[in-house]
Amino acid sequence: MYKLLKPLERRGTSCSKWDGLAERFGDADLHAMWVADMDFKEPQCVTDALLRHISSTALGYYLTPDSYYDAFMDWESSRHGYQLQREWICFAPGVVPALHWLVECLTRPGDGIMVLTPVYYPFFGAVKDHGRRLVECDLINDGGRFTIDFERVESTIKQQDVKALIFCSPHNPVGRAWTRQELGTLTEICKRHGVLILSDEIHGDFVYRAEGHHPTATCAPDPERVITLCSASKTFNLAGMKNAFVIIPDREMREKYQGYLACICEGSGCSLGYIAYTAAYRGGGEWLEELKGAIMENYAYLLDAFRREAPGVVVSPLEGTYLCCLDLGAYIKGEQMQEFLQKKCRLALDYGEWFGGERFATLARMNLATSLDNVRIGVDAIVRELKKLP
């Protein structure tokens, strides 16, 4: 039984994950295990802080309180060993909008921007929607464990004249938590070729090894060329609060970004977001540890069920994130995945194809930030339907 975690029925609450099924999958009655949003209430300390704020003051224009920056800087330093300076931290209402704006103000039309595929699909829009050139470099898939093909990264940077890399750490959807050595090699290559790194570390609080997450900037030979994007939205299930951190150590790039924000009148966020994030970083640590334990328990169930009942399912090791990457290619052809998962299993999972095209079509991403009962429904449905195949 959970001590601090409170599983929630979220249907009927305008929740994208459940109430957005018809729009995204054309079927409202699927079992939702897709978008990275949890079926747990946020930590109690966050609810309490929001209620206190709402009942004690007006909801007028709001300054960003020092306590918000302090709480985040303390969290980054104590959890990830990243010592931040207050002036480096800029605002965005989300990591995805920040990626769009960084691309817009720090690169030029036609510039090559690299992503390591398969990867979180909004990265593609952050490049293509701004008239930049999308340069894809596939990770190496070694039996479900994905690694970076450093030689290919370097040769592609040279051949395609790459100016920036949008990097995901830990990596969604393949669940890798990159090692210090991998991050050191990658950042060294980027330095050699003057490639700016936009490092999306929104899942950084979900790394399951003892030493935790390594911020890319802390492994880089030139940390001022790494812009880090973080948020409490994944960590504490607060995506509706619309708040993210954009860490820009270099003054010139920071001024460009802030000038851009001023142009689009996006200077600061909603007061409730500041209150929620501050409370979460100050008081949510124990809740997060329980959550990570629950995710690992869910993952253990999934691994065991597939090993015993459907050993051809390749499960990527879940080193980071709460999103588990499955490869059903031993049983299902890419073009049959939708029919299998939606029509037969009645599940809504993120399709591999979304993360970079047909070559990933036998992959599917299952969200494990939910109750064990919900994970059982998803895993058992896949096992049951695989067993029925001729």
Ligand SMILES: Cc1ncc(COP(=O)(O)O)c(C=O)c1O
């Ligand atoms: C890697 C990654 N980046 C960014 C986001 C979304 O961030 P935001 O809601 O802050 O735009 C997600 C959500 O799933 C994600 O997985």
